[in-house]
Amino acid sequence: MGKLLCDSTTVAETFQSSSPTVPWRDTKSAPPPDALDANEAVDLVDQTTTAAWDDVHGLEEQQRSRLQRLHAKGVLWKHPQDESPSASLLFRLSHGGEVSADGNCLFTASQKAMAARGLDAQELRRRTVRRFLEDFGSTGGGEREAIDDAIRHMYAPDLTSGWGIHVVQEVKLLAKKSDRLALDSAIDELVLLGMQRETAAESIYKERCIPVNDGPSWAKYMSISGSSGDEFDIITLQYTEEGLLSVDENREGHAAAFGDDIAIECLATEFKREIYVVQAHGSDAMVDEENCVFFLPHRPRSQICEPPFFLFMKGTGWCGAGADHYEPLIAHPSSYVSQEKVAVVL
Numbered sequence: 001m002g003k004l005l006c007d008s009t010t011v012a013e014t015f016q017s018s019s020p021t022v023p024w025r026d027t028k029s030a031p032p033p034d035a036l037d038a039n040e041a042v043d044l045v046d047q048t049t050t051a052a053w054d055d056v057h058g059l060e061e062q063q064r065s066r067l068q069r070l071h072a073k074g075v076l077w078k079h080p081q082d083e084s085p086s087a088s089l090l091f092r093l094s095h096g097g098e099v100s101a102d103g104n105c106l107f108t109a110s111q112k113a114m115a116a117r118g119l120d121a122q123e124l125r126r127r128t129v130r131r132f133l134e135d136f137g138s139t140g141g142g143e144r145e146a147i148d149d150a151i152r153h154m155y156a157p158d159l160t161s162g163w164g165i166h167v168v169q170e171v172k173l174l175a176k177k178s179d180r181l182a183l184d185s186a187i188d189e190l191v192l193l194g195m196q197r198e199t200a201a202e203s204i205y206k207e208r209c210i211p212v213n214d215g216p217s218w219a220k221y222m223s224i225s226g227s228s229g230d231e232f233d234i235i236t237l238q239y240t241e242e243g244l245l246s247v248d249e250n251r252e253g254h255a256a257a258f259g260d261d262i263a264i265e266c267l268a269t270e271f272k273r274e275i276y277v278v279q280a281h282g283s284d285a286m287v288d289e290e291n292c293v294f295f296l297p298h299r300p301r302s303q304i305c306e307p308p309f310f311l312f313m314k315g316t317g318w319c320g321a322g323a324d325h326y327e328p329l330i331a332h333p334s335s336y337v338s339q340e341k342v343a344v345v346l
Contacts, residue, residue: 056095058314062289063280073343074334081304089307090336096328103226105326106259112328113309122225129223131266136215148214155212163241173209173235174220201247205235226256264298273306274299279313
């Protein structure tokens with residue numbers, strides 16, 4: 001699959017780090033939103049496409065039990081910018097089905113969760129990147145530096161630190177598809193001089209490819225869907241504390257940029273609605289059933305004009321295992337009950 005492995009005695013599992021909170025536009029300056037009518041029908045995915053929690057694969061019993069209770073009692077969403085009772089909505093969450101683990105799952109799952117019938121995953125990716133570039137271009141110097149720092153932390157980490165948390169760290173580079181033959185020739189020249197193939201590849205890619213370490217390079221990276229029409233291919237260098245572990249050259253060009261927290265926030269802003277990532281952790285997270293499900297909010301950087309939508313993440317450990325894959329949750333509007341009777345208040 002175009003992946004070069006270095007000589008190493010370390011066999012490690014890669015953990016995806018969560019990006020730090022990035023300050024953006026001041027939402028307090030936004031005009032007050034129009035109130036949401038709690039009795040208005042919400043256009044959601046046909047309920048026949050949803051799967052009962054009993055049928056969802058890969059869940060432990062405590063995860064399944066908690067999710068079933070969430071569905072039975074409902075989740076109450078309170079509009080963060082409107083305290084009137086009419087702006088509160090009650091949802092029952094069910095699984096919206098599996099999506100392909102091809103790197104585009106954030107956008108595929110979001111399309112299903114929003115029931116965005118006029119948009120496909122590719123268009124959602126494009127709108128996410130466009131929203132980021134517009135907002136990034138309007139930020140001040142301090143905010144822009146904070147965004148760049150967050151991107152650098154995720155995709156171009158300082159390999160002299162962080163080993164107390166991570167066993168493996170990854171560096172992402174972007175290679176132009178049109179440059180692949182020239183890159184291969186340069187690597188072959190170093191190999192002929194006696195250098196190991198993976199070391200030669202690391203050297204050439206780091207020298208000639210674009211690191212993902214700031215806003216503009218993030219936009220190029222997040223535009224990659226793994227299709228032949230992409231301008232760039234993703235190169236992934238994996239490191240352990242001892243040094244280079246592997247080089248994923250992605251020769252077929254099928255690797256897509258996984259959606260991250262910045263992308264989710266841009267999606268939320270583009271559609272003016274909150275996005276909740278619902279994480280369900282297993283027994284290895286050392287939490288009890290009552291606390292094994294977390295709702296991670298992503299608010300738009302503007303007024304909220306639509307109800308939220310929900311994405312599901314199966315966590316198999318406290319350190320974010322499984323954090324690369326999103327699945328849709330279908331939010332079924334339900335009759336309002338007292339706050340004391342619902343499972344969760346958001």
